[in-house]
Amino acid sequence: MTNTLRNRFLGLAALAICTTIVAAPASAQQVVARVNGDPITAVDLAQRLRLLQVSGGGKAATRQAALDELIEQELKLQTARRYKIEVSEAEINQQLASIASRVGGDIAAFGRQLQGAGLSLSSFKRKIQADIAWNGIVRGKFQSRLQVRERDVTDAIRAKGQNDGTAYTFTLRPVLLVVPNGSNPAVYESRKREAEGLRARFQSCDEGLQLARGLRDVVVREQLTRSSADVGAKQREILESTAVGKLTPPDITSSGIELFAVCNKVAGKGSVAETDMRQQMMGERISDEGKKYLRELRRQSSIQIL
Template identity: 25%
Template sequence: MKIKLSDYVRPLLLGALFLGAAAQAEVKPLNRVVAIVDNDVIMQSQLDARLREVQQTIAKRGSALPPQNVLSQQVLERLIVENIQLQIGERSGIRITDEELNQALTSIAQRNGMSLEQFRAALKQDGLSYADARDQVRREMIISRVRQRRVAERIQVSDQEVQNFLASDLGKLQLSEEFRLANILIPLPEGASPEAIQAADREVQALYQKLQQGADFAEMAIARSASETALEGGEMGWRKAAQLPPPFDAMVGALSVGEITEPMRTPGGFIMLKLLDKRGGGSQVREEVNVRHILIKPSEIRSEADSKRLAERLYQRIQAGEDFAELAKSFSEDPGSALNGGSLDWIDPGVLVPEFREVMANTASGEVSKPFKSPYGWHVLQVMGRRATDSSAEFREQQALNLLRNRKYDEELQAWLRQIRDEAYVEIKL
């Protein structure tokens, strides 16, 4: 069974860290720097490793490989942007503890229907090193948290935007179909000249014609797209129409599976979408969870270790019979729930951060979780109950808020990635 490390976090193509050692008698060329990125470097060995992993992924998909120099440029650009984000994480003091990493790997194993030991064995069978897998998951978690801090936290959606959305045709269709999409992006720099715009327009129209004549979309994306998902053949995953920026939100519903939109100008450049699959429609019943929690945040006067120890002491006091709500009122640093005894009331698990959602899902009704860490700090939670609910007005508003935030997040992420790439010192020596 092939293991998917990207089940836990937003997928970044696994760097081909998982290469077997060559025979010691083999003569190896000296490693060399292929790019300087701010205060770090990317080595030829890193590029070669990632190239091999990408080539294997493309081959398994059954797509043709683009020319080696084209693929090398795409992979190197991905490594550069990842490296910049990891350096931002380092400067911001983002650390992934061994306990968090173990929880993440356990979650990945469970998603694949395995115990941790079976997961190790499956990795070995696939020729992957468990230690290298841990390192890659750690890197992906750091990048995920960097994006949470730099992108997600600055996105605001007003109540009026939510109400306008619910009153719109798209809002009324929000519980309808979902679409699995792929994209190709031909970028334009901010303040592009008319000549640059015309050149990009000619390029994207030529690509569109090739696609209409039967060219493989994934191969074109790998070779030509500047999208973050280019090396995955442009695949974006499942989206609702409302999560897409105009005019694609109105166009995608009219597509048949396999069809491609005409190239459209957006702030980031020219984009084409391909509909890979569709699903859903009709009424939907969702699970809601009644949960309460205590949040302990590290601060200038309380270290990470001290925060963890306090959470553990509170957990022990609850286990000894002390009242959860009273402890939450006295100790919790979540201002939105502390005065209510830590209660988050009935909540859709989808609106919670993955770390909280995973622990909550594995905690039975009435039970209290052991202390765990999320991007916000250390938590102890108690599940009070679970229920299935249809889409009430309140639920529809929450879902509209999530959709609008996701739409803004996608746009903001692409803009932020371009910004940090433009601001970084990058010297390519390839």
């Protein structure tokens, strides 16, 4: 199995682990802590310990570290209820679709993957709901402290010696050569060669996508629009270097071999460095204010470790 495929599977495992098992036995529902009366169960604790272990590169996490995360999660949910913040199903699904795309599928496929592992999609959605609500709480409560001035962005870019690359908006069509779950590495390599053959013949989106649809077990997904700021540095470099009407190099995912047809590329205002730095600085400020607010909530709350 290639390193890329292994990393994709680990990513899926990490996402799945943080959900709750659908039908755990009653004994496993033992309460290990209460936050203002709301319970944290032994199942919650075991799942969070495993999640921390996976995200920590295999290093075992402490029980206290897992409990701290779960306590803070409960405080976030309780605060959202107190402020009467409601997160719509559309918002949850949008975030879920983003997560699913990173592991090579859509919401339905991701849900089947979770269900096949005996995990609950609804509990995963609840976690997303808490994260979205908390982000809104922090942004609203500490709005004046989160402002990022243009001068701060410029100074930070200069301090890091970054280049002001052009920001683009990409119009993409994902193309997936399906590989059944459980297939051995040789099947993936064979499909990857097919993808390279398609890439060599792909000359435009109009004709190339029709060509792709005529191949065995190939799915052409709906059009996506992504900006340079929406993607990581590696994928941004790939998209910027791929000509309009061409396919990106094939990538191994948990669902098969994926390529992206670059159907349009439009230069935007500002630069990649400015956009990235502004988002980074905003994210750091939101994180800092959120941590301080959580410490305050913990001091004011009734927390029992059983």
